[in-house]
Amino acid sequence: MNMKPTTTNANLVSAWILNDQLMHPERHPTLLEAVRLADGDHDQVRVVIIESFRHFSALPYHKKRLAFIISAGRHFVEELRSKGWQVDCISAESFRQGLRKHRETHSWKQCVTMRAAENSTSALQEDLKSSFKDAAFEIISNGQFYWPQTENAKPTTKNVVMENFYRIMRRHFQLLMKDDKKSPVGDQWNFDADNRKPLPKKHVSPDYPKFEPDEMTSNVLKEVNSKYPDHVGTTNDFYLPVTRQQSELAFGNFLDHRLNEFGPYEDAMSQASGTLWHSMMSPVMNLGLIDALEMCRAAESRYRSGLAPINSVEGFIRQVIGWREYMHWQYCRTSTSLRTANKWNHSRPLPQFWWDGHTDMACLKTIISRLIDTGYNHHIERLMVLCNYAMLAGINPEAVANWFLTMYVDSHDWVVLTNVIGMGLNADGGKIATKPYIASGAYIHKMSDFCGGCKYNPKQRTGPDACPFNTLYWNFLIQNEATLRSNPRMGPNVLGLRHISEPESIVIQKEAEEYFSNLDFYDGPEYQPDDE
Numbered sequence: 001m002n003m004k005p006t007t008t009n010a011n012l013v014s015a016w017i018l019n020d021q022l023m024h025p026e027r028h029p030t031l032l033e034a035v036r037l038a039d040g041d042h043d044q045v046r047v048v049i050i051e052s053f054r055h056f057s058a059l060p061y062h063k064k065r066l067a068f069i070i071s072a073g074r075h076f077v078e079e080l081r082s083k084g085w086q087v088d089c090i091s092a093e094s095f096r097q098g099l100r101k102h103r104e105t106h107s108w109k110q111c112v113t114m115r116a117a118e119n120s121t122s123a124l125q126e127d128l129k130s131s132f133k134d135a136a137f138e139i140i141s142n143g144q145f146y147w148p149q150t151e152n153a154k155p156t157t158k159n160v161v162m163e164n165f166y167r168i169m170r171r172h173f174q175l176l177m178k179d180d181k182k183s184p185v186g187d188q189w190n191f192d193a194d195n196r197k198p199l200p201k202k203h204v205s206p207d208y209p210k211f212e213p214d215e216m217t218s219n220v221l222k223e224v225n226s227k228y229p230d231h232v233g234t235t236n237d238f239y240l241p242v243t244r245q246q247s248e249l250a251f252g253n254f255l256d257h258r259l260n261e262f263g264p265y266e267d268a269m270s271q272a273s274g275t276l277w278h279s280m281m282s283p284v285m286n287l288g289l290i291d292a293l294e295m296c297r298a299a300e301s302r303y304r305s306g307l308a309p310i311n312s313v314e315g316f317i318r319q320v321i322g323w324r325e326y327m328h329w330q331y332c333r334t335s336t337s338l339r340t341a342n343k344w345n346h347s348r349p350l351p352q353f354w355w356d357g358h359t360d361m362a363c364l365k366t367i368i369s370r371l372i373d374t375g376y377n378h379h380i381e382r383l384m385v386l387c388n389y390a391m392l393a394g395i396n397p398e399a400v401a402n403w404f405l406t407m408y409v410d411s412h413d414w415v416v417l418t419n420v421i422g423m424g425l426n427a428d429g430g431k432i433a434t435k436p437y438i439a440s441g442a443y444i445h446k447m448s449d450f451c452g453g454c455k456y457n458p459k460q461r462t463g464p465d466a467c468p469f470n471t472l473y474w475n476f477l478i479q480n481e482a483t484l485r486s487n488p489r490m491g492p493n494v495l496g497l498r499h500i501s502e503p504e505s506i507v508i509q510k511e512a513e514e515y516f517s518n519l520d521f522y523d524g525p526e527y528q529p530d531d532e
């Protein structure tokens with residue numbers, strides 16, 4: 001690549017910050033390194049942020065996701081400028097072209113960038129490094145996660161289950177630990193027995209705070225509609241926090257109004273609310289607008305001052321410092337092999353209704369319609385309804401992962417591949433989750449109020465009124481009995497087959513086939529990352 005500058009500043013250090021690296025400027029690894037390379041002279045550092053059209057159209061991403069990322073990036077530019085940084089915000093066809101544009105105007109002594117959290121951009125950074133012959137290009141380690149500071153960072157070829165990983169994190173960062181520094185407060189690492197409750201009737205959850213778009217966000221919303229007209233979803237009713245200050249307000253609102261009941265109703269689903277007591281913090285956490293460990297410490301202090309119960313606080317900390325970090329650790333270990341993993345050899349395309357919500361299955365209709373509007377579903381809706389369905393229907397894991405990447409405001413490669421291909425679809429051969437998360441309609445009936453408004457009956461497994469989750473669940477068990485038997489954690493599910501007679505087994509398989517033959521399918525476009 002020929003990138004000759006038109007102006008020269010022999011001492012300039014460029015700091016290339018990616019769109020999901022909007023960490024606090026005072027602690028930002030790229031900025032700290034850039035200032036170090038500039039011999040402490042802040043004025044010799046020029047920050048560059050690139051809005052790459054290719055990156056934003058790698059898939060037909062939800063319009064709210066795009067608007068959120070672009071607006072958060074521009075607010076970050078404002079934040080940096082207000083603190084005296086010189087910033088170039090460049091709109092370009094690709095990252096490479098953006099960097100070329102930047103270099104055409106500013107020569108640099110060195111360019112520093114933090115390793116991308118996602119594989120394709122990280123590979124691009126490596127490629128750029130080797131193509132800059134006449135200027136140094138440094139890639140520093142990714143500082144967005146906490147596990148590299150702990151024993152979990154030791155190289156290992158052995159798998160580590162999440163529970164052990166999580167205990168290491170708790171001990172290392174002394175979260176919810178007793179004075180002896182070794183044992184957990186409450187003498188338990190896990191309070192799941194107090195959680196996972198369905199919603200009691202008439203139990204009303206608090207609203208999630210809505211952040212009205214300011215002028216900058218309003219302009220971004222218009223821009224997204226004109227530049228990415230064919231992308232999914234809508235920009236209407238944009239509600240997300242886009243600055244560090246708003247992210248902190250959103251978190252404060254969670255601590256004050258939702259943390260206490262987060263634990264008990266973590267797994268509940270409701271027709272009336274898509275957020276319930278969930279934090280909705282993943283979008284801003286994934287962009288670096290709020291710090292995961294600080295959030296855990298703030299939740300812990302609510303418990304220590306007697307303001308929040310242990311089961312909720314532990315449940316929240318487990319999600320953030322446990323599951324979230326574990327997923328990133330697994331992504332780094334499994335590298336690029338995860339995207340195409342397909343242990344169960346599933347090949348069915350995605351049903352069309354996953355794109356528009358047009359189905360008479362009330363649970364899926366509610367969840368998908370909500371997703372099209374907001375770009376958000378909570379964890380159990382993603383895992384136990386959507387992925388459960390995809391697993392039972394034998395849908396191709398990569399198509400499912402691309403759909404998840406497309407539809408959610410908090411989606412990023414590292415967190416989608418691990419959760420969808422690993423946890424939700426067990427397509428990695430059980431490295432991330434030791435068993436497939438499958439369930440019949442009985443689970444959805446128990447944990448939600450969806451079934452009351454559905455044309456299907458969650459208690460029937462055959463016949464015209466049978467809940468498709470039941471037909472597909474039993475069909476899956478019948479067809480995969482031998483494989484499932486070899487997994488000790490699937491024992492109770494397989495035992496259920498004793499209650500299915502041979503004639504019923506034939507009817508279930510026939511009705512499952514009929515169900516599939518009545519569906520329309522559409523996988524969506526292929527994933528084309530900006531890595532050239």
Ligand SMILES: Cc1cc2nc3c(=O)[nH]c(=O)nc-3n(C[C@H](O)[C@H](O)[C@H](O)COP(=O)(O)OP(=O)(O)OC[C@H]3O[C@@H](n4cnc5c(N)ncnc54)[C@H](O)[C@@H]3O)c2cc1C
Pocket residue numbers: 277278279280281282283285286316319320323324325327377378379380382383387404408410411412415416419420423424
């Ligand atoms: C199939 C599937 C797809 C998912 N896709 C995404 C995704 O695109 N982006 C994303 O950030 N999370 C994803 N998750 C994880 C989890 O569902 C979301 O982080 C969570 O629903 C976000 O909502 P919340 O902030 O209200 O979470 P809360 O329920 O309030 O949980 C608190 C925080 O814990 C973290 N967390 C909890 N579970 C996980 C997990 N399994 N992996 C990573 N972080 C976790 C998140 O940062 C979350 O904000 C996915 C999970 C599944 C099963």
Ligand code: SF4
Pocket residue numbers: 361362363364441442444445450451452454455456457458467468469
């Ligand atoms: S009956 Fe089945 S399809 Fe209908 S809402 Fe319940 S679980 Fe979903």
